[in-house]
Amino acid sequence: MPRPKTMPDEEVLSAAFALMRSHGPDGLTFAALAAATGLSGAALVQRFENKTQLIQRALIQAWDGLDRQTAELMAAVPRTPEGAVALLVGLSGDYGGIDSYADDLRILREDLRDPVLRVRGARWRDVLSAVLDECLAGLPAAAPGLGLLMASQWQGSLLWWSFDPRVPITDFVEQSLARFVEAFARRPAD
Structure with missing residues (x-):
């Protein structure tokens, strides 16, 4: 051929x-x-x-895809705590099983080493955190920055899932984030 x-x-x-x-x-x-x-x-x-340029361009294209996926999910979910959970569960579905998640962590190393790619990650964090803030604003214990805290909880739940991946990743994430929302749904003590 x-x-x-x-x-x-x-x-x-x-x-x-x-x-x-x-x-x-x-x-x-x-x-x-x-x-x-x-x-x-x-x-x-x-x-x-060179290889550095090739890796950077491949990862920029991957970031472009993640940005599109995030925008589509953001447009589809209601601005409610349930919408916040649905958004993050939707973003979790692409991780697949434990092997692909572990492989993606090797790639994250490249994002962290490259200043251009770190900027992409920071921009995505800011967009994601802002929409999560909107979704969580009605919670009794909501405070500025709660969206970033939820995004951090999400990333942590992915990591904890990886040590014992018997449950589907989306189920684990959904359960973890539901507990997170529940914690902030209680009225703070006066």
């Missing part, structure tokens, strides 16, 4: 991200990407210059 002469960057970057998910960032090489896409290694180097 002849090599394709061209492939859109989006498809190449999707293949690069898939390689990182299955083999870790260290497993993403121009040779591995050439084998996965059918493009020549030289053509890939010409497009992306």
Whole structure:
């Protein structure tokens, strides 16, 4: 089968991200990407210059996808505590099983090492926290910053789930976040 002469960057970057998910960032090489896409290694180097640029562009594309998914879920959920839980449960569904979650943690290392990608993460945190603040505003014990606290609880619940993944991740997250909301649904003592 002849090599394709061209492939859109989006498809190449999707293949690069898939390689990182299955083999870790260290497993993403121009040779591995050439084998996965059918493009020549030289053509890939010409497009992306070096591995650092390739990883960054693949992860920026992944952040773009997460931003779109977050915006779609935000548009679909009511601005209620139940909507906040639904939003975070919806974002949890893409983690899949324990192996894919663990593989994604290897990729997070790359996000944390790159200042451009850290900015993307901080921007996503701010957008997510703001909509969670809106959803939780009606709770009796609501306070500014509760959205970020809930997002932190969500991330913690993902980590705790990973140590004992017998329950589906979305069920574990939903139960954890329901307890979180319940804690803030009680009227504070006078």
